[in-house]
Amino acid sequence: MDDRSHGDGHRPGGGPGDAALLLLADSRLPAGGHAHSGGAEEAVRLGTITDAGDLARFLRGRLATAGLVTAALAAAACELARTGHHPGREEDLATLWRQLDAEADARTASPAQREAGRTQGRLLLRTARRMWPSPALDTLGVAVPEGAHHPVVLGAAAAAAGCVPYQAALAAAYTAVTGPATAAVRLLGLDPVTVHRLLADLAPALNDAAHAACASLIDSVVTDDADPLAVDPCGDDRRRPPGGIGPDGDDATSSPEPGSAPGAGPCRGAGWPALPGHAAPALDLLAEGHLKNAMKLFVS
Amino acid sequence: MIARALLRTSAAPAGGTRLETMRSDPPLTLRQTGPGRVHLVATGAGPLGGDRLALGVDVAPGTSLEIRSVGATLVLPGHVPGESSMTVHARVGAGATLRFLPEPTVLAAGCSHRMTVRLSLAPDATVVWREEIVFGRHGERPGRCHTRFDATVFDTTGAGRPLLRQDLVVGDGHTDGSPAVYGDARCVGSTLVAGPEWRTQPDGKDERRAETGDGWAALPLAGPGVLSSALAADAVELRRRLERAEDAALRLAVAW
Numbered sequence: 001m002d003d004r005s006h007g008d009g010h011r012p013g014g015g016p017g018d019a020a021l022l023l024l025a026d027s028r029l030p031a032g033g034h035a036h037s038g039g040a041e042e043a044v045r046l047g048t049i050t051d052a053g054d055l056a057r058f059l060r061g062r063l064a065t066a067g068l069v070t071a072a073l074a075a076a077a078c079e080l081a082r083t084g085h086h087p088g089r090e091e092d093l094a095t096l097w098r099q100l101d102a103e104a105d106a107r108t109a110s111p112a113q114r115e116a117g118r119t120q121g122r123l124l125l126r127t128a129r130r131m132w133p134s135p136a137l138d139t140l141g142v143a144v145p146e147g148a149h150h151p152v153v154l155g156a157a158a159a160a161a162g163c164v165p166y167q168a169a170l171a172a173a174y175t176a177v178t179g180p181a182t183a184a185v186r187l188l189g190l191d192p193v194t195v196h197r198l199l200a201d202l203a204p205a206l207n208d209a210a211h212a213a214c215a216s217l218i219d220s221v222v223t224d225d226a227d228p229l230a231v232d233p234c235g236d237d238r239r240r241p242p243g244g245i246g247p248d249g250d251d252a253t254s255s256p257e258p259g260s261a262p263g264a265g266p267c268r269g270a271g272w273p274a275l276p277g278h279a280a281p282a283l284d285l286l287a288e289g290h291l292k293n294a295m296k297l298f299v300s
Numbered sequence: 301m302i303a304r305a306l307l308r309t310s311a312a313p314a315g316g317t318r319l320e321t322m323r324s325d326p327p328l329t330l331r332q333t334g335p336g337r338v339h340l341v342a343t344g345a346g347p348l349g350g351d352r353l354a355l356g357v358d359v360a361p362g363t364s365l366e367i368r369s370v371g372a373t374l375v376l377p378g379h380v381p382g383e384s385s386m387t388v389h390a391r392v393g394a395g396a397t398l399r400f401l402p403e404p405t406v407l408a409a410g411c412s413h414r415m416t417v418r419l420s421l422a423p424d425a426t427v428v429w430r431e432e433i434v435f436g437r438h439g440e441r442p443g444r445c446h447t448r449f450d451a452t453v454f455d456t457t458g459a460g461r462p463l464l465r466q467d468l469v470v471g472d473g474h475t476d477g478s479p480a481v482y483g484d485a486r487c488v489g490s491t492l493v494a495g496p497e498w499r500t501q502p503d504g505k506d507e508r509r510a511e512t513g514d515g516w517a518a519l520p521l522a523g524p525g526v527l528s529s530a531l532a533a534d535a536v537e538l539r540r541r542l543e544r545a546e547d548a549a550l551r552l553a554v555a556w
Binding site: 039049054058059060064066103108111112114273275277279283288289291292 | 448450461462463464465466467469472474475477478479480481482483485488490508509510512515517519520521522523527529530531
């Protein structure tokens with residue numbers, strides 16, 4: 001892929017990815033996104049969303065939590081797909097895809113949300129492989145046969161379509177709020193223009209979330225000067241895992257280099273553990289409650 | 301103020317747990333209150349803005365440790381601007397058990413606090429780790445707090461798999477009252493219960509089902525653990541809901 005028009009690949013700007021980004025974020029993309037309300041249906045049922053004001057607060061909170069996390073995962077996936085594929089190293093790449101998918105798992109405590117995320121991921125992968133055939137999407141499908149999480153697939157699809165990590169993050173943040181917004185229009189009979197006004201008001205926050213997601217990818221892991229085990233007088237190595245069974249894979253020290261030359265293997269994925277994991281306890285409760293509602297219109 | 305306290309166990313020759321190291325560093329003061337049980341006693345106000353407190357916990361293979369605190373922690377702003385921080389790094393060895401059950405952290409108005417927990421678990425370690433946050437004293441708007449929780453389970457080859465990574469941000473006017481985040485709640489709590497009894501079935505691709513109740517849920521994680529989560533209007537209701545969620549988490553343990 002041609003990097004020249006994108007600078008470091010993390011800033012917005014004209015490029016071949018722009019049109020692809022529109023396709024990827026379009027609600028008409030035949031990948032099943034319209035079937036998910038992202039907790040909005042259950043919130044409407046419970047009466048915590050009754051009008052446009054509630055919906056605005058719901059969307060802002062969703063963007064600051066699940067939206068930021070999916071944006072960061074999508075950016076990481078896009079970066080991996082853009083820089084990770086080298087002939088003969090599919091095995092390494094499959095391991096990395098599984099690792100990134102495990103990072104998504106660890107940030108999704110609710111089993112209902114994991115299931116919804118994997119379902120959406122499977123559908124998107126099927127669509128994206130036909131729209132933008134690429135080795136990275138093939139490898140991802142093989143690496144995570146049960147279906148990778150939606151933001152991971154979204155990032156890989158974005159890369160296949162020619163997008164940079166920033167654009168992948170923006171698409172993820174955008175779909176994190178537009179799905180619930182349109183669902184609320186249908187569930188509450190809200191004025192669609194009023195709801196789109198809410199989305200327009202969120203536009204700066206969407207940009208901020210995508211920037212924050214990319215920044216989290218570049219930032220090296222903050223070294224903790226107060227690590228209490230590091231000052232252990234017994235002189236233990238702080239990286240020793242429990243029981244002394246090997247190197248601590250969790251303890252990342254080097255930052256990934258987005259857009260760096262191929263072959264930067266060893267630090268690949270080193271920054272993933274530090275990606276944002278902003279939780280939304282109410283969304284977790286909504287997702288699990290929704291699963292038990294026999295009358296539901298939306299899958300999530 | 302900078303304080304670094306350390307707690308480590310070792311296996312007693314006759315079996316059981318010995319407290320190998322119990323190094324207090326005021327205001328983090330440790331007191332043994334029973335066999336394998338230690339209370340954190342705050343010997344000073346705060347944390348206050350600018351304070352950096354750290355606790356290291358190392359639970360040796362085959363031993364068991366319970367950590368509690370004598371009272372709630374009240375996080376206050378300092379005389380000088382600046383964040384306060386509390387960092388806990390804990391390692392739990394093979395076959396060891398750690399129960400971390402402190403009283404709630406209360407965020408006073410104007411505070412700016414950072415809590416970081418890093419938990420490393422051997423493959424067959426067991427942990428119960430509770431965190432409760434109260435958004436301000438009665439009728440008070442809370443200051444800001446950002447918590448980050450990372451739990452990793454290591455397999456026998458030493459490879460780590462993340463079990464739970466979670467940030468909570470409290471005190472952001474845009475998101476606190478969001479029906480997606482905390483809604484009307486004034487307290488948030490979670491308890492991670494993890495260990496071999498909560499591992500997923502090797503052949504089971506299907507997600508295990510959560511248990512839920514009014515304001516609480518027991519959420520089976522993708523890895524060997526369950527996150528009990530609760531929201532409530534006050535600390536008493538929070539504890540009641542969280543304990544229900546913890547009971548549900550214990551029921552989700554599998555018999556092998």
